[in-house]
Amino acid sequence: MKLVNVYHVDAFTQNPFAGNPAGVVPDANTLTVQQMQRIANELNLPESAFLMSSEHPEADFRIRYFTPTTEIDFCGHATVGSSWLLATERGWLEKGRPIVFETNVGLIPVALDIEAGQLQKVTMTQIAPSVQEIDVNREEVARMVGIRLEDLDDRYPMKLASTGGLHLVVPVRTCEAIDRAVPLLSELERLNKQHRITTTHLFASDAPEGYDVYTRDFAPAIGIPEDPVTGAANGALSGYLALEGFLEKGKVHHLVIGQGHAIGRPGTLYVTVEHTREHPVIHVGGAAHVTIAGQLRLKEE
Structure with a gap:
């Protein structure tokens, strides 16, 4: 034995x-x-x-x-x-x-x-972040993740982001809309497998008190209906915010991200984005x- x-x-x-x-x-x-x-x-x-x-x-x-x-x-x-x-x-x-x-x-x-x-x-330094375009219908993505089309936040583009695995970043207007999401997991699984996406990551800058960003994450393509608190996806999201110009270049940014509340497993991530060089550096801790x-x-x- x-x-x-x-x-x-x-x-x-x-x-x-x-x-x-x-x-x-x-x-x-x-x-x-x-x-x-x-x-x-x-x-x-x-x-x-x-x-x-x-x-x-x-x-x-x-x-x-x-x-x-x-x-x-x-x-x-x-x-x-x-x-x-x-x-x-x-x-x-x-x-x-x-x-x-x-x-x-x-x-x-x-x-x-x-x-x-x-x-x-403990705080991990993730590999260099990247973003890329994805050809998807926003209305279809909203339907698959279980929110209304008007819940999507048009201030942010829907893109793929990575610090080691591909994550579909879905901007949502409110944390309440994120909490209401009821994903169509079989359809989301097919979409993710089609684009080799690890997870679909919903985020809102309208976060509960004490947080800068609020997120929720679905990963049926890798056998996880919902991942409670995701270090990889939130690292990729932070890189996306820097690379897309939502975090000012030349500064070091500190983000407190909340996730897991919708399923009774609240967690907190402390993210530092060093946006002072050509490529941002992402540190995710907790x-x-x-x-x-x-x-x-x-x-x-």
Whole structure:
């Protein structure tokens, strides 16, 4: 019998049962890809992260991400959850330096914010953001995500944005409209697969008190009807806001993004956009809570 340590970490929150749950397997060197996929399916969380040794000279770990149905190239909340676990349960806090993960999209460094010896949050620097056009009918997209056409915010273009995976950015006028959204998941899945989109990301600058932006995220194409609080999609959104000129160039911008409230898993993301150079740099941070720790028992293969 092979025993595999596994953790359930709620990311972008300080509380259990909030934020976005991630599975974290910190000792995955001996697992096959098939085993990793089966474990992710068994955990049935939005994403699970598997950490293993890296041969990259600048990386501390190789990390792979799986939804219950497929491997994806990058996951923000599972990176936050993995970093928090390493810092609080695996002694990384004492090292006093960032953790560098080798992912399918490149190196992702994660800084530890420590005050009086206590970890406050972890912050990942995502890869360079990009945006691209997408030929879609706005009325059809509104129908698929379950809002009215007049709920779309015409001040912002509907585009694809990325800091590691493609996200369809859908601007919405109010947070109330976002909360009312009832997506047609089968149709949205077909649209996303057609354009190789990871998630469809609704956002409103009309945010609840304490937040600058409010978002909601649907990802049926990768086996997740709704992703509660998304580090990758909100990083891509922040890059979109910079590249499309909604964040003034030559400045450093700080955004507090709220997500998950509509489904009872509120989370908070702290995003810094360094828009002082030719290409903006996106940092996405938050806290986490290790909610479950245990062992999987696998048969030897």
